[in-house]
Amino acid sequence: MPPHPSSSVQKAREELAGRLREIRRDAGISGRELAVRCGWSESKSSRIENARTPPADADIRAWCRACDADDQAPDLVAANRQSIDAHVEWRRLQRSGLRRVQESTESLYQRTRTFRVYVSDVIPGFLQTPGYASALLSSIADFRGTPNDVSDAVAVRLRRNAVLTNGAHRFSFVLEESVLRYRLCSADTMAAQLGHLLGVMDLQNVALGVVPFSARRTVWPMPTFTIFDGARVHADTLDAASTLTQPSQVDLYARAFEQLSVGAARGAAARSLVATALASLD
Numbered sequence: 001m002p003p004h005p006s007s008s009v010q011k012a013r014e015e016l017a018g019r020l021r022e023i024r025r026d027a028g029i030s031g032r033e034l035a036v037r038c039g040w041s042e043s044k045s046s047r048i049e050n051a052r053t054p055p056a057d058a059d060i061r062a063w064c065r066a067c068d069a070d071d072q073a074p075d076l077v078a079a080n081r082q083s084i085d086a087h088v089e090w091r092r093l094q095r096s097g098l099r100r101v102q103e104s105t106e107s108l109y110q111r112t113r114t115f116r117v118y119v120s121d122v123i124p125g126f127l128q129t130p131g132y133a134s135a136l137l138s139s140i141a142d143f144r145g146t147p148n149d150v151s152d153a154v155a156v157r158l159r160r161n162a163v164l165t166n167g168a169h170r171f172s173f174v175l176e177e178s179v180l181r182y183r184l185c186s187a188d189t190m191a192a193q194l195g196h197l198l199g200v201m202d203l204q205n206v207a208l209g210v211v212p213f214s215a216r217r218t219v220w221p222m223p224t225f226t227i228f229d230g231a232r233v234h235a236d237t238l239d240a241a242s243t244l245t246q247p248s249q250v251d252l253y254a255r256a257f258e259q260l261s262v263g264a265a266r267g268a269a270a271r272s273l274v275a276t277a278l279a280s281l282d
Contacts, residue, residue: 012079013051013054014051015079016051016055016076016079016080017048017049017050017051019072019076019079020048020049020055020060020063020076021049023063023064023067023069023072024049024063024067026067026069027066027067027068027069029066029067031045031046031049032045034063034066034067037066038059038062038063038066039062048063054080055080057077057080057081060073060076060077060080061073061077064076074246074247075246075247075248078245078246078247078249079246081245108228108232109160109161109163110163112163112169112228112229113168113169113170113229114169114170114171114172114228114229114230115169115170115171115172115226115227115228116172116226116227116254116257117171117172117173117174117224117225117226117227118173118174118175118222118224118225118226118256118257118260119173119174119175119176119179119224120176120178120179120221120222120223120224121179121182121223121224122136122179122182122184122224123175123179123193123197124173124175125157125161126161126163126164126171126173127164127173127196127197127200128157128161128193129189129192129193129196130154130158131185131189131192131193132184132185132189132190132192132193133154133157133158134150134151134154135184135185135186135189136184136185137150137153137154137157138150139184164200164203164205164206165203166205167204167205169205170205171205171206171207172207172208172257172261173206173207173208173209174209174210174211174257174260174261174264175208175209175210175211176210176211176221177210177211177212177213177273177277178213178221180194180197180210180273180274180277181277181280187281187282190281191278191281194274194277194278194281195278197274198271198274198275198278201270201271201274207266208266208270209261209264209265209266209270210264210265210266210270210273210274211260211263211264211265212263212265212273215263215264215265216263217263218259218262218263219256219259219260222256222260223235223236223237224236225253225256225257227250227253227254227257230250230254231245231250232244232245232250233245233249233250233253235253
């Protein structure tokens, strides 16, 4: 007998089932009529609609087609594919140390061609020096009480970040000016980090903007997120790491990135903000 699904998985099933039920009701057809249009039994419709049986992607497309709601199928299919791993508690993700967390994204970084990264808290992982990364990961390990394998985690992060110098990958970064000011390490380490940031800005495949404190904003500062090839978003919170793949979710973050980019200083103006932060170090 298969194991009972976790509460998180069951909750996701119930939410999907509820959306399918609403689509059927909005179409004004019965479960029996839906089954006829889809070419399956009425009991199958009932099992799917009551979250007793998870639908296949083809079932969702057939359901939407039968209800004249084809435009909703992509989001529902993506939602169906998102499992409990789409929202993973950091405590569970990091219980075996930080190295594994870094390794878990290596293949994703290799196959992604276009990265859009917005940060409001720390220097993006792609752009971190070994010293800055070590200080940051050490503080994370201390705060979360996870195994301290920071040296190994830093080595993996730097290996993973080799994609930055590979011309096959394109990067667009938007940083809040506050990121340049937060002291997460010693003044010397921060100086090296800001100097590295200035060097990265010369790379042909990197576009970097800094939203100054004085910028007139069209949207508010928000938690850090990364968009991978316009198909996937990683959005982290204090307690969890979320992976979002529904087209409407990805579009929402893409729109936010574009709006956040509007007020970003670039070129010489961005360099000036980094240089000013560098000069302000004790």
